[in-house]
Amino acid sequence: MRRALLLGLLVALAWPAGALAHARLKAEHPQFRERFEAAPARVVLRFDQAVDALANSIVVYDTRGKIVSRPARNGADPRTVLAPLQRVPRGAYTVRWHALSSDSHVVSGVYTFGVRMNAPPPTEAYGASGPTRSEDVVRWLYFAALALLVGGLGFRLLVLPRSIPEALERRFYIVTGIGAVGIIHVGIAAFIMRSEDALQLPFGRLLYGDLSPVATGTRFGQAFIAMTLGFTWVLALLFLAWLTGRRALLWPTLLLALVFASGLSLSGHSAVDSSWFTQLADWAHLSAAVLWVGGLVQLAVCVWPAAPGLRREAFLRFARLAPVLIAVLVAAGVYLSILRLPRLSDLWTAGYGQVLLVKLGLVSAALAWGAFHHLFVRPRLERTGWARRSLVGEGAVAMTILLLAAILVNAKPPDQAARRTSLVSNVSSSPSNPP
Amino acid sequence: MPPPEHVHWLFASGFLALGLFLLAEAVVGREVWRKRRWRAYLWPSTMFLMGLGMWPVMAFFTSSTLHMLAHGAWAEVMMLAGAAELGLASGKLRSPLWRLAIVLAFVVTGAALLVHEQNDWFFQRSAFLHHLLGWTFLVAAVFPLGRALRPRSAVFASGFALAFVAVAVMLYSDRDVAPVFGHLSPMAGEPHR
Incomplete structure (x- = not known):
């Protein structure tokens, strides 16, 4: 009874609540x-x-x-x-x-x-210029943090054995913890930057700017709220798993993280005017990518230095998982590319297509690198001293792919740009600007 | 959205619980208090959950960037301090330096309260309370600091506990635009209760 009362008190304290401003x-x-x-x-x-x-x-x-x-x-x-x-x-x-x-x-x-x-939406108000290069970098950091968290969790649950050395366990929690905290922080930064663009205010005055129209009146804002709250619970679950040493808690943590990662697919430019199947493909593309990249990071940063005895087993098990992830990644990517670039010539005539072309080149390089690991490094794993450096190299290429993905998410595909008449495009042709 | 004072009262209940748990520990002594293992986790888990509960306030309260950032900072430091103390209680963390997390929480909370209040002390009751709370947290940071350096000191343990009780009383006193000491700025709007 006492424990039930205590639990009730703690739940009541954690119950979501709102607050109002002093002046609004x-x-x-x-x-x-x-x-x-x-x-x-x-x-x-x-x-x-x-x-x-x-x-x-x-x-x-x-x-x-x-x-x-x-x-x-x-x-x-x-x-x-x-x-x-x-x-x-x-x-x-x-x-x-x-x-x-x-x-x-x-x-x-x-x-x-x-x-x-x-x-x-307010983010397309007159004067808003749309996503900038800074926002591309912020979104890339978001993807990278997502890879550390989701990829790390997937690697721990699907690749590593149940019992692992303490040093490896500690590294795993540090890397995934950095990912979870990074997602929340970078998400807040992205929201404030998008609001700043809509409000067109210098930082000093932005502190007193009303962000509620962006938070509640745009898909981006609604996704920000849902994802921020969702990932705070993910962080709490991750912490609980570390504190109690219960690996089983990592399963709901991973599932919750994957569910809330869908906020990116549901709120980006690609979500506008697209079907649920397209959004599902976008989410599958993203999930496979972060699981793959995060797995590479875990191999290079956690397993190699902290658990030499597990290198071979982890490498071989990841080598079995990676082709599945890459198959999903490529299948969803090809589908989305055909959908967004209906003409082949868009690949070299449109800015979106050119970035996609570079991304495809890097994906090919990463795949070739993976094949090299599979065919040449795997049989000589114990005798190869540079395997870690090679994994870091493949991971760096994968991170660069995420940067290009961030640019593509913030950009508008050429068919959409032609179809819709946005306020933003009108701004660029307008001679006057707001104060 | 509930009125702000309701939210403050909700968190006041949390701070009161924290204060009473810590006061009980200070009165009976750490050894007696921790004869039941779960009691060691009581106040840190309360703090952690309060931090978790602050995130919805940050996310839904976006009528100014400043308030959003302040609520985010509180949420973060409360979770951090609760997590550090939970780690120490469970033995997962061993360095006593982790006890400084709660000191950091006090300093950040106090600073954020002072920075995010845009009005003077006597502008309205909530402004007065924000200033009072801010300075209370900043000054009371000496208690968790002393507790980290001298864990067996009854003075620091009691002061630490009473700081939370004082914060709870202040938060329970919060009302939106009620006058302070009979003075209310005409610019603050009509008292509505």
């Missing part, structure tokens, strides 16, 4: 991503504290960057700010707002609405 936007008209059949006459923002309206407190842009709002002012209630709108035609509109709160900080936000059409 309480309500807005039009609402986030609201669709109108008749154009609204004005934009009204209501805060939870009194605010001072600035000249540019509310600025509404059309897709070409033309300002369609008049100067903002405080309403009768000092907590409201409003701006009348011109008569606006059918289209998507971006509301950028700033207000001086009583503590002298400028709070800011952005959201979109549509007139006789659906509003785009």
